[in-house]
Amino acid sequence: MSTLDLHRLTGAHALHALPDDENVTFERHLSRCEPCREEAAELRATAARLGLAAATTPSPALREHVLRRITTVRQEVPGTTDGALPVHAGRRARLLSRWVLAACLAATAALGGTAVWEHQRAEDAGERARRAAGTADEIAAVLAAPDARTRAARLGGGATGAVVVSRELDRAVFVVSGMTRPPGGRVYQLWFDDFGRMRPAGLMDPGRNDQVVLLRGAVDGASGMGITVEPEGGSRAPTTGPVALMTLPA
Known part of the structure; x- marks a missing residue:
């Protein structure tokens, strides 16, 4: 598999659509390619954003149909026959990949909005449902805000994260x-x-290894966000060094 081929796999990786062997190869590529790391993280955030937009029940064959159609979409840059791309052609290929991915993500949104995970169990099922619905609405509002901005980063242990901020709503979401x-x-x-x-x-x-979290409280001019490992229930102040630090998008 050429480097050019690997650059085209960010969308499939974001949708967890790669076979195991290709996924292993692409993960190795991500460790060396910052543009692909950032794009993959941003596309996962986009998938979550679209996933919140619909909750219809698809036919069982829809996912397989979408993945099968992906393989038939032309992504070669016209006039290119080898693995090397001039700068302008590389940009064109990246744009084409985004258009193809957008169509795939739109179909994926119909799969039920799997990006929003259920919060900790509450004893009262009705209250849990109301809280989850309220949180989902708040997450959707941030992700759909006209001024929403995303900052993606590679985290420790091979994880990738993206923080989405709406300054107008003064809220942030972490994917x-x-x-x-x-x-x-x-x-x-x-x-x-x-x-x-x-x-x-x-x-x-x-x-959960994959999740979407509404950050508690207002952004209130914060410059960044961090993650630490704390005792169950959390701490009032960090008790360990940060697992990750990210600058918030402007």
Whole structure:
């Protein structure tokens, strides 16, 4: 598989549509290719954003049909026969890939909005449902905001993350994929970085590798966000060094 072929796999990787052998090869490529890392993280955030837009029940064959059609879409740059692309052609190929991916993600959105994960169980099922619905609405509002901006980054342990910020709503959403689960009795805690002072911003689900989390509280001019490993229930201030630090998009 050529490097050019690998650059085209960001969309399929974001949709978890790669066969195991190709996924292993592409993960190795991601460790060396920053543009692909950033694009894959941004596309996962886009998938989550589109996933929130629909909750219709598709036919069982829809996913297989979409993935089969992907293989028939032309992505070669006209006039290119080898693995090397001039700068302008590379940009054109990247744009074409985004158009193809957008169509695939639109179809994926009909698969039920799987990007929003259920929060911790509550004893009262009705209350849990109301809370989950309210959180989903807030996440959707941030992701769909006209001023929403995304910053993607590679996290430790092979995970990738993206933070989406709406300054108008003063809220932020964190999308993560491939996060290693914390040790027993511990949890990942999110923080707003107020120019060096860390402010609690909620907890991640310790049982999920992939999730979308609404950061608790207002952005309120924060410069970035961080993640630490804390005792169950969280801490008022970080008790360990950061697992990850990310600058918020302007």
